Amino acid sequence: MSSxxxxxxxxxxxxxxxxxxxxxxxxxxxxxLAPGVxxxxxxxxxxxxxxELDVAASSAVxxxxxxxxxxxxxGCNECVSACAKENGLRGHGRPATDAQWIRKVDxxxxxxxxxxxxxxxxxxxxxxxxxxxxxTGASFKRADGIVxxxxxxxxxxxxxxxxxxxxxxxxxxxxxxxxEPHAPxxxxxxxxxxxxxxxxxxxxxxxxVEACSDTGGGAMLFGDxxxxxxxxxxxxxxxxxxxxxADLGLDPGVRYRxx
Amino acid sequence: xxxxxxxxxxxxxxxxxxxxxTGLAVVADAVEENSAARGVPLPVIPRGQGENCVExxxxxxxxxxxxxxxxRDETLLKGIRSKQHSLKxxxxxxxxxxxxxxxVTAASPKHFCRSCHDYAAVNIDCFQCHASRPPLEVVVxxxxxx
Numbered sequence: 001m002s003s004x005x006x007x008x009x010x011x012x013x014x015x016x017x018x019x020x021x022x023x024x025x026x027x028x029x030x031x032x033l034a035p036g037v038x039x040x041x042x043x044x045x046x047x048x049x050x051x052e053l054d055v056a057a058s059s060a061v062x063x064x065x066x067x068x069x070x071x072x073x074x075g076c077n078e079c080v081s082a083c084a085k086e087n088g089l090r091g092h093g094r095p096a097t098d099a100q101w102i103r104k105v106d107x108x109x110x111x112x113x114x115x116x117x118x119x120x121x122x123x124x125x126x127x128x129x130x131x132x133x134x135x136t137g138a139s140f141k142r143a144d145g146i147v148x149x150x151x152x153x154x155x156x157x158x159x160x161x162x163x164x165x166x167x168x169x170x171x172x173x174x175x176x177x178x179x180e181p182h183a184p185x186x187x188x189x190x191x192x193x194x195x196x197x198x199x200x201x202x203x204x205x206x207x208x209v210e211a212c213s214d215t216g217g218g219a220m221l222f223g224d225x226x227x228x229x230x231x232x233x234x235x236x237x238x239x240x241x242x243x244x245x246a247d248l249g250l251d252p253g254v255r256y257r258x259x
Numbered sequence: 260x261x262x263x264x265x266x267x268x269x270x271x272x273x274x275x276x277x278x279x280x281t282g283l284a285v286v287a288d289a290v291e292e293n294s295a296a297r298g299v300p301l302p303v304i305p306r307g308q309g310e311n312c313v314e315x316x317x318x319x320x321x322x323x324x325x326x327x328x329x330x331r332d333e334t335l336l337k338g339i340r341s342k343q344h345s346l347k348x349x350x351x352x353x354x355x356x357x358x359x360x361x362x363v364t365a366a367s368p369k370h371f372c373r374s375c376h377d378y379a380a381v382n383i384d385c386f387q388c389h390a391s392r393p394p395l396e397v398v399v400x401x402x403x404x405x
């Protein structure tokens with residue numbers, strides 16, 4: 001710690017060439033409002049190198065989200081409806097058992113009178129308890145940190161639903177019809193937020209993030225937590241953010257600001 | 260004298276054996292013809308779009324299930340989304356139009372996969388979860404191809 005303070009440039013020192021290159025790149029990608037403050041448009045820009053169709057997801061990437069609660073309105077439901085539309089989630093009018101990948105949670109602090117609203121979905125943990133407990137190996141974490149269910153091997157035991165501290169998973173009780181081609185879902189299996197893995201593989205943003213920036217409050221930011229130059233990494237490094245139930249040591253990929 | 264009698268007996272026996280065999284063969288033929296007439300009709304397999312399939316037809320007839328299973332694991336577990344052996348592409352290319360000009364689902368016996376699977380009496384589990392027809396926007400885009 002003390003060595004860092006003594007030598008702020010680090011062992012390698014300062015490389016002016018690299019810094020000026022990054023500065024130019026950032027100026028080309030977004031609009032600088034003030035030094036270090038950028039418009040959200042930068043966040044929406046695509047990663048520099050898109051993955052080819054036949055290349056596997058890499059563990060060099062860790063997808064994550066940063067949700068700014070100061071911008072999340074309690075009355076807004078855009079992320080939830082965008083998710084339902086994107087993934088073909090159609091309820092049976094039975095909220096207790098209908099599939100739910102993302103939900104809005106309102107919290108109120110009686111001490112200060114602060115009311116907040118936040119979207120809650122699969123937190124894509126680095127140490128997912130759902131994967132630990134799955135007896136068939138159906139619940140798994142992809143190399144790039146997205147936690148998924150392999151429904152070909154899921155036997156519908158629902159152990160993962162009990163293990164998840166975020167209540168993120170749903171069980172499909174009834175036979176389904178007309179599923180979306182990119183989101184296969186079926187009776188007798190457990191499912192949850194896939195972080196719109198089909199969109200990510202197509203170099204697009206998750207549906208909830210897109211809806212939030214288009215018609216919502218622009219509270220959600222999606223990106224690669226492993227890339228120090230990504231907007232989400234910069235923001236996480238600059239501003240305090242929290243993981244929900246961080247005490248459990250699961251290291252969720254979804255972080256909240258202003259919680 | 261005894262020798263001639265035994266020759267006659269042998270000839271008679273041979274004739275009887277010959278007649279019996281022929282008779283049985285005729286009966287067997289009749290049974291076969293009958294079952295072909297009453298049996299399951301051969302499937303009418305709709306043609307896909309384009310010139311040819313992603314693999315030889317003979318290869319696909321025998322191995323499509325292995326190919327699909329391999330691709331499904333590659334896609335789901337690793338995120339490899341090459342289109343060559345993707346179920347989505349099969350379903351799009353082999354879509355069969357219903358009377359309302361909308362592709363039929365696997366609920367219809369006209370569906371490409373079902374036409375053969377019904378004949379072979381093999382259940383398809385894929386479409387309990389997977390979409391058995393292409394999304395409508397793809398249908399509209401591909402409408403001019405025929």
